[in-house]
Amino acid sequence: MSQTKTKGKAVSITAIKGMNDILPGTVETWQFLEQKAREVFGTYGFAEIRTPAVEKTELFCRSIGETTDIVEKEMYTFNDKSGNSLTLRPEGTAPVTRSFIQNRLHTLDPVSKLYYMGPMFRYERPQKGRYRQFHQIGAEVIGVEDAKIDAQVLAMLHHYACEIGIDAVELQVNSLGCPECRPGYRKALIGYLEKRLDALCAECQRRYTTNPLRVLDCKATGCKEATVDAPSVLDHLCSGCEIHFGQVKKHLQALAIPFSVNDRMVRGLDYYVRTTFELVTDQLGSQNAVAAGGRYDGLVESLGGPALPGIGFAIGLERLVLMKGKDQVVATRPDLFLAALGEDAAEQAFVLMSKLQRSGVRAEMDYQGKSLKAQMRRANKLNARFTLILGEEELRNGSAELKDMDQSSQCQVALDGLEQELLSRL
Ligand code: ATP
Ligand code: MG
Secondary structure, X not given: OOOOEEOOEEOOOOOOOOOOOOOOOOHHHHHHHHHHHHHHHHHOOOEEXXXXXXXXXXXXXXXXXXXXXXXXXXXXXXXXXXXXXXXXXXXXHHHHHHHHHXXXXXXXXXXXXXXXEEEEEOOXXXXXXXXXXXXXXXXXXXXXXXXXXXXXXXXXXXXXXXXXXXXXXXXXXXXXXXXXXXXXXXXXXXXXXXXXXXXXXXXXXXHOOOOHHXXXXXXXXXXXXXXXXXXXXXXXXXXXXXXXXXXHHHHHHHOOOOOEEOOOOOOOOOOOEEEEXXXXXXXXXXXXXXXXXXXXXXXXXXXXXXXXXXXEEEEEHHHHHHXXXXXXXXXXXXXXXXXXXXXXXXXXXXXXXXXXXXXXXXXXXXXXXXXXXXXXXXXXXXXXXXXXXXXXXXXXXXXXXXXXXXXXXXXXXXOOOHHHHHHHHO
């Protein structure tokens, strides 16, 4: 392959716009958030599921909905070499549901509690908190209709937010009704919007008949103002949906989970019915949803599976990391830095370091033949807990100087029992 060159220097290749590297120094925060999710979700009986990053395009069209933002304009869709239309997953619920059906998970357990984490892809305008490759941690429960499970899922999300130290969030809940009562609401809303079409943005003028609920979610000032007294979905619920929503609220109160009702929260995916919710913050500008989810009772069946209800949520990891901000998780410090003087000492330090690493001691050394001073600087920079100074002289005596970097104290230690000595001090 030819290489592009300018003035003899190869042009460097950058990452794709909206797709970010996660570098050491930040990745520790990611690991912390992922680890906490595993712990908390595990407590509630959730098991991890991993699905491919690519699925047949049809899966998303049929589940998320043809007239949604995601399917209309945000999907990374391409034909593979056999001409199959494939899509990089824009979300996790449809793939998990596909896998649930394909693997007949309902035959193993009447209730499936699953969680996932990984990259999602949407062709959006990149900005703070909005990227083209982003990461979600999500959870799904398939098989329970009872409102206790809605409250349980919300309690778990709340528990997770507390556990990771994100408290500037508010839980908002709503009910979007079901196929029985939603059409009535939709009609009422279209009737209302019809009289205010001029005030709506071009996009809402187009979608007010195809997806009128989305107008309530539009960020344009005109649309916001024109819909302040729009009919409320909560006034149009059928009795089944009303009872269910009442129970969700009652259970949340019983669990002392703080929440507010937001009847304008519509969510952007067609499969949602009844309970929907968002965890919102005022710390991230217009990207204010940190997590979102809801019930999807007809989804499993519509994708060819058994008629089982479902509910779940997805948390946006980038937004959590932004919220954690300066309060980042610090990188794990090395236990020991081996500073060696001279080639023989460096060779011995290398063997000793490898041995210590095998026993689980985080050990580091210099590979560039630097001066003792430079090595000590590096030990400091790495924030090593201890430094072991190995000179030719010390080697001959089978001992070395162990420096406690926190206490600024030092002592002679025998190289023989070094491992035990270190482990006892750590
Ligand atoms: P938004 O209203 O911000 O576009 P959404 O309704 O499209 O969000 P969902 O599909 O419900 O979001 O995804 C759940 C969560 O995933 C969001 O609350 C958010 O934290 C995160 N998320 C969604 N899209 C992106 C993106 N492009 N970049 C970063 N995070 C995202
Ligand atoms: Mg979106």
